[in-house]
Amino acid sequence: MKHVFILNSFSDYNINRVANKIIMACVNKGYDYVIEENNKEHSTEDILKKYQNTNYNIYAVGGDGMVNRVLNSIVNTDSNLGVIPYGTGNDLNRCVNETLSDGLNDVDVMSINDKYFINVACFGIDAQISNDDKIVHSNVIPKPWRYTTAAVAHLANFKPQEFELVIDGDVVSGKYSTVCACNATYYGGGYNIAPTAKLNDGYMDVYLVDKLNKLQLASTILKMKNGNHLNLDKVHYEKAKKLLLFSKEMIKANIDGEVIEDNTFNIKVLPKKLKLIKDEDLIRRVFR
DSSP: OOEEEEEETTSSSSSSHOOOOOHHHHHTTTTTTEEEEEEESSSHHHHHHGGOOOOEEEEEESSHHHHHHHHHHHHTOOOOEEEEOSSSSHHHHHHHHHOOOEEEEEEEEEEETEEEESSSEEHHHHHHHOOOHHHHOOSSOOHHHHHHHHHHHHHHOOOOEEEEEETTEEEEEEEEEEEEESSSSSTTTTTTTTTTTTTTTTTTEEEEEEOOOHHHHHHHHHHTTTTTOTOOOOOOEEEEEEEEEEEEEEEEEETTEEEEEEEEEEEEEEEEEEEEEEEHHHHHHHTO
């Protein structure tokens, strides 16, 4: 089995240092490996075109956005997805560590319109926070504080958005502070938005947070840090296989660190669509 590592030249990690660590880890484990680096001339998608007809382990070396780009390039191929967590949030990796066994795991993939994701799609204030590139990817603010800092910045001017939703055929509508469709458990650099979510149960966990005033919303966001929001009166949760979300205006959503814009979002679970690699020994060697 060949192992292909896609490094992100747009990330804030030292790409040469990380490449050397991966090389040493692969040599020690006896892996047949290739290291690729994206750049302005060769995008992640361009690089992965030459691996579309292969059965390789393809590793996204970076954060959740990098994972999303690799996922969208290999989801309909015979290759497997691996994650080397060198990003800002690394939320998928948190879920993998807590819920999956070492080796290859059959996991669900989510589709949203014409794209795929594996972690979380969010709308409302969560999308505004996650889409704030200046804060979320700041070189000044420490990584653990970036989501919280962005939340504080957006609370002052946030207004709940009006959505109509169809959840497995049931219609609900109103003004919501946030809506999240979760395949995995974490977002925002460690916020435990969906404590009961599983990557391979064939369902998404849908969270709706009603219209809240600023103090209520700040308190709810803080409770989400440790997954203590499930019993709040203004937080509604259910498992579903399909979710349609309509907005009267164009809005920006966030899927695994990537921004998409539309006024209609069709979200589905694709059960066990992908094999996800958990290689604890490789990760330990890379991060020595």
